[in-house]
Amino acid sequence: MISSKLPKIFYGGDYNPEQWDHQTHLEDLELFQQAGIDIATLNVFSWARNQPDELTYQFEWLDEMIDSLYENGIFTCLATSTGAHPAWMATRYPDVLRTDKDGRKRKFGGRHNSCPNSPTYRKYSVEIARRLAERYREHPAVIVWHISNEYGGECYCDNCEKAFRVWLKQRYGTIEAVNQAWNTGFWGHTFYDWDEIVVPDNRSEEWGDNNSSFQGISLDYARFNSDSMLDCYRLEYDAIRSLIPDALITTNLMGFYKPLDYFKWAKYMDIVSWDNYPGLNTPISFTALAHDLMRGIKNGEPFMLMEQTPSQQNWQPYNSLKRPGVMRLWSYQAVAHGADTVMFFQLRRSVGACEKFHGAVIEHVGHGNTRVFRETSSLGHELQHLGEQLLDSRIEAKVAILFDWENWWAVEKSSGPTVALNYVEQIHKYYQAFYNRNVQVDIIGVDADLSRYELVIAPVLYMVKPGLAAKLEQFTEQGGTFVTTFFSGIVNENDLVTLGGYPGELRKLLGIWVEEIDALLPTMHNSIVMKDQLGSLQGSYSCGMLCDLLHTEGAEVLAEYGDDFYKGMPVLTRNTFGQGEAWYIASDGEASFVAGLMEHLSEQKHIQPVLDTPVGVEAGRRIKDGQAFIFLLNHNAEAATVELNSLTTVNMLDDQPVDSSIEIPGHGTVILAVK
Ligand code: GLA
Ligand code: ZN
Numbered sequence: 001m002i003s004s005k006l007p008k009i010f011y012g013g014d015y016n017p018e019q020w021d022h023q024t025h026l027e028d029l030e031l032f033q034q035a036g037i038d039i040a041t042l043n044v045f046s047w048a049r050n051q052p053d054e055l056t057y058q059f060e061w062l063d064e065m066i067d068s069l070y071e072n073g074i075f076t077c078l079a080t081s082t083g084a085h086p087a088w089m090a091t092r093y094p095d096v097l098r099t100d101k102d103g104r105k106r107k108f109g110g111r112h113n114s115c116p117n118s119p120t121y122r123k124y125s126v127e128i129a130r131r132l133a134e135r136y137r138e139h140p141a142v143i144v145w146h147i148s149n150e151y152g153g154e155c156y157c158d159n160c161e162k163a164f165r166v167w168l169k170q171r172y173g174t175i176e177a178v179n180q181a182w183n184t185g186f187w188g189h190t191f192y193d194w195d196e197i198v199v200p201d202n203r204s205e206e207w208g209d210n211n212s213s214f215q216g217i218s219l220d221y222a223r224f225n226s227d228s229m230l231d232c233y234r235l236e237y238d239a240i241r242s243l244i245p246d247a248l249i250t251t252n253l254m255g256f257y258k259p260l261d262y263f264k265w266a267k268y269m270d271i272v273s274w275d276n277y278p279g280l281n282t283p284i285s286f287t288a289l290a291h292d293l294m295r296g297i298k299n300g301e302p303f304m305l306m307e308q309t310p311s312q313q314n315w316q317p318y319n320s321l322k323r324p325g326v327m328r329l330w331s332y333q334a335v336a337h338g339a340d341t342v343m344f345f346q347l348r349r350s351v352g353a354c355e356k357f358h359g360a361v362i363e364h365v366g367h368g369n370t371r372v373f374r375e376t377s378s379l380g381h382e383l384q385h386l387g388e389q390l391l392d393s394r395i396e397a398k399v400a401i402l403f404d405w406e407n408w409w410a411v412e413k414s415s416g417p418t419v420a421l422n423y424v425e426q427i428h429k430y431y432q433a434f435y436n437r438n439v440q441v442d443i444i445g446v447d448a449d450l451s452r453y454e455l456v457i458a459p460v461l462y463m464v465k466p467g468l469a470a471k472l473e474q475f476t477e478q479g480g481t482f483v484t485t486f487f488s489g490i491v492n493e494n495d496l497v498t499l500g501g502y503p504g505e506l507r508k509l510l511g512i513w514v515e516e517i518d519a520l521l522p523t524m525h526n527s528i529v530m531k532d533q534l535g536s537l538q539g540s541y542s543c544g545m546l547c548d549l550l551h552t553e554g555a556e557v558l559a560e561y562g563d564d565f566y567k568g569m570p571v572l573t574r575n576t577f578g579q580g581e582a583w584y585i586a587s588d589g590e591a592s593f594v595a596g597l598m599e600h601l602s603e604q605k606h607i608q609p610v611l612d613t614p615v616g617v618e619a620g621r622r623i624k625d626g627q628a629f630i631f632l633l634n635h636n637a638e639a640a641t642v643e644l645n646s647l648t649t650v651n652m653l654d655d656q657p658v659d660s661s662i663e664i665p666g667h668g669t670v671i672l673a674v675k
Helices: 022-035 060-071 087-092 119-136 158-172 175-182 215-243 262-266 284-296 326-336 371-386 405-413 423-435 468-477 504-510 591-604
Strands: 010-014 039-042 075-079 142-146 273-275 303-307 339-344 399-402 441-444 455-458 481-485 512-519 526-530 540-552 556-561 570-577 580-585 587-589 617-624 627-634 640-651 657-664 669-674
Touching: 010 075, 010 303, 010 371, 022 060, 022 371, 039 060, 039 142, 039 339, 060 075, 119 215, 158 175, 158 215, 175 215, 215 262, 215 405, 262 405, 284 303, 284 326, 284 423, 284 441, 303 326, 326 339, 326 371, 326 617, 326 627, 326 669, 339 371, 399 423, 405 423, 423 441, 423 591, 455 468, 455 591, 468 481, 468 504, 468 570, 468 580, 481 504, 481 591, 504 512, 504 570, 504 580, 512 570, 526 570, 526 587, 540 556, 540 570, 540 591, 580 591, 587 591, 617 640, 627 640, 627 657, 657 669
Parallel strands: 010 039, 010 339, 039 075, 075 142, 273 303, 303 339, 399 441, 399 455, 455 481, 481 580
Antiparallel strands: 512 540, 526 540, 526 556, 540 587, 556 570, 570 580, 617 627, 627 669, 640 657, 640 669
C-alpha cells in the first residue's frame, strides 16, 4: 500500500491555504472532517512565498499548515513548489525564462515556465527541495512527495541549444554519426562542427505544430526536451531521496501528454500519479484507456489519481458540470483501472485569477450545503467504509496494446503519406474494441515482458526499435497472436527507412511485402471484402485513410480490397509463425470491422470478458491474493441490470449479498467482492 499510515484509498487533493486567511483555514478543517478528507497536497505553487528573495527561506506557514491538518487527521502530500518560479528570480536571472518556438524570450508570467536547462532553475529548485526534505524528513504527516507540477512544454533558448549539443554528443559520439542518423546529405545539411547544430524551432527546421524538414532532428529534440525535464525532476528526486531513504516520490503526469516520454519517466517515480480531466464529450473509453496507460507505464502497479475536478474545469471552451453521480462514477472508474487514491483539484475554489471558475470541494459560497460538497462527502464516507480492501489489487489482462511515445512523435512529424493519421486515435480504436466488451487490456511499452499475454496488438508500429522485431517474433513463435496495421515497420529509431521493402523488420513475421501506400481523401473509401466468414465478420466493411498495396510472402489472405485499381489485393492477412499467428490489417477499417476481428481473436485465445453487460455499463476487475473485486460502472443516465450468472458476491458498499443479477442506477457504481 502507498502508506501504512493511511491504509485506505487516500481522499483529498490540492489545497492552497496560502491564498487564504486563517479563519478560512479553520472553516476548511471543519468541512474536510465532514467530507472524510484525509490528504491534502500542499505547497504546489508557493515558491514565492517560501523564498521571498535569493537568500531568505520561510517555511513557518507550511509548518503550521502541515501541523494543523495533521492534528485534524489529514496527511500531507508535499509538493516542492517548483512548478512556477518567483518573479524576483526571473528579474535577476533571466536564464530561468523560456524561449518559445518562435524564438521569443518570455517575460515573467504564467507557470510551468522555467527553462529546464537554466542553471539558476536547477540550482534553486534542487535547493528548495533539499531544504524541504531536511525540514520535514521526520514529520509523520508527510506521506508523499510531489515534485514540481505537471512538467511540460518546451524551451528553445541558447542554454537549451548548448545542452542539446551535449546530449547529441552523448547519444552519437561523433558528428559523422549525427549526420548519418539525420540523413543530412538531404538538402545539403551536413554538419562539420557541433556548434553548427541548432534547435529545430520555427526559425530553423520546423513550422506549425507538427511539421519538420528533418524528422530526425525534430525527433531528437523531442527526446532531448523530455530528458531535460526528467533531469530536473531527477535532481529534485535525488535531493529528497538522499535525505529521506524511504520517501515516496512522484510527480503528477497527464495521461496522453505528447511531449514527455512517460515510460522513461516512470522508471524514476516511486509511484505514478496523474491528473484526469476529461471533458463532458470525452469518450468514456478514452478515459479508461488513459488510466490503463498510467498503470502501464509502471508495469501494472497501482497509481495515484492525483487530480480531478469535483465538478467542472475552467480551461476548456465549455466547462460543463459533472452530472449528479458522475464524480463518484469517474472516481471509481479510476479505481477500477488501478488507482489507489481519489484526489481533487482543488479543495477550495480560488477567489481570483484564472482558476476562480474551476470546481472545488468547497465552492465560493463557503459552506457545505452544496450538491458538490454533498457528493464529495458521501464518496468520502464510502471510501472510509472500503478501508484497505482494494489497495494493491491488480488487473490481470491477457491482451496488451503496445504504445510508444517516440513512435507517436515520429508518426505525426512525418511529411506524408497523410495528415489524417492520428496515432492515439488508432490506439483508442483498437482499445475500444476490447473496452466495449469488458475485456481488460494492458497498455505496454516496447520494453515490456510479453510472455504474460496471449494477444499483443501494435497499431501503427511505424518505428521499430532495435530488438523489438526479434522480441515480437519470439512472442509469436511461442504461440502468441500478434496484430499490427498499415504504416508499420517503416523506419528505425532514427526515422530512417528500413530498406528492402516494407514492413521492414516485420516483413518476415508478417509474411508480406507492402509495395505501395495509397492515401485517400477523407471523402474517399475502399472496402474490406471478407473471403470467408471469420467469427462474426462476413461480407464487406468500409476502410480508408491509408491503403497498403501488398503481396503475400507466406501469409494467408483473409480479405481483399473491393474497389479501385488494387481491387482483389490483400487487405487482411494472417501468417502462421512458429506456434502463433501474426496478423496484418492493411487499411483503416470501420469500427465494426475492428471490433469483429478483435472479438474473433480473443475468442480464439479463450480470453473472457469480465462480465457481459448492457451497453454503457463498464465492468472491471481487480484481484488481490486470489480475491476478485468486480466494478460495475453504469455510464448511462438510466438504470441498467447486470446478470451475474453464477457469481456469488457481496456488495462492498453496503455489505449485502448479491447473486444472479443486480440493478445499477443511472450513473451508479457497484463494487462486488466475489465469494
Ligand atoms: C492541472 C494543474 C492544477 C490545476 C488544474 C486545473 O491539473 O496541475 O494546478 O491548474 O490543472 O484543472
Ligand atoms: Zn531553455
